[in-house]
Amino acid sequence: MTQLIGLTGGIATGKSTVSNILAQAGLPIVDADKIAWKVEGPGMPTTQAIAAHFGPQVLLADGSLNRPWLGHLVFNDATKLAELNAITRMPIQQAILTAIVAAGKKAPRAIILDVPLLFEGGWDHICDQVIVVSAPPAVVLQRLMARNHLDEAAAQARIDSQLPLTTKAQRADVVIDNGQNVDKTRTAVLKWLKTIN
Template sequence: MTQIIGLTGGIATGKSTVSAMLAEAGLPIVDADKIAWQVEGAGQPTTQKIAAAFGSQTLLADGQLNRRWLGQQVFNDASKLALLTEITRGPIQRAMLTAIVAAGKSQPAAVILDVPLLFEGGWQHICDQVVVVAAPAPVVLSRLMARNQLSAEAARARIASQMPLAEKVQRADVVIDNGENVDKTRTAVLKWLKTIIK
């Protein structure tokens, strides 16, 4: 029986690192970010709706979303974030469900739903387990500043725009600590995997 495992975490906690480890172990990954990029690709109906709502600056010359500009708009304005979510949620959810069904056809031990906003989107309700990747706040802040070339203030604004990590940890079935080094994280992931792949 294939389990559906939700994988989430806070911004810059290292969820992608854990997702890569699970893929290496042979588990299919349904990646919400990759699906969103497909749904929001050049010429896609969802992309056109976003451009109609946010204006001409939303699109680059090649028709792709100007994600950096759009990010600056929504991370500092809750009403704009709500509007963007309203436009994208339905098409992304439908594409995700299609991908989940496709991934389960080979009957793996588990299908991993890699979803940054798992709780916010209600995906926990279809999961057998939810795994949250966590790291201490100072580590998250420095990682985010380095990764996205953000000031401390801008990084804190992005962190604040998401559900608090402590709340995600509280709601998790399993917590993977990714605050130290990759070897410790891998050990924790493999230990948990033994409970899934029997």
């Protein structure tokens, strides 16, 4: 029977690294971020609803979302973040569920449901297991500043907008430490993979 494995972690903990290792091992990945980008693509109803709510400045000339502008807006205002989530939640959820069903038709031993806000969105309730990718706070902060070209305050605001990583780790079935090097991470992931029937 196919298992649904939730994969999550804090921002910049290296969840994508673990997702890539699992994909290389042949497991199908349902990537919530990629699905969200499609749902929020140029001309899509969800994108139009975001623009209607936050104003036309949220769109670039090609009709795509001005994500840096929107990110700066919502990650500094919990009310605006909640408003954005209220617009996007249902369309993204529906698209994710459709993708899970499609992946399940191939009858793999497991489907990886890669969702940054897995616990916040309640996705853990439909998963057979949940993996949380973890890294030390100082490492996470430096990675996020470098990756997104943010100053320390902006990076910390994004980290603080999510459920604390320690809380996610406590709720996980498996915690993968990605605070050192990729080889150690890969070893830990492949060791866990052997436990999946």
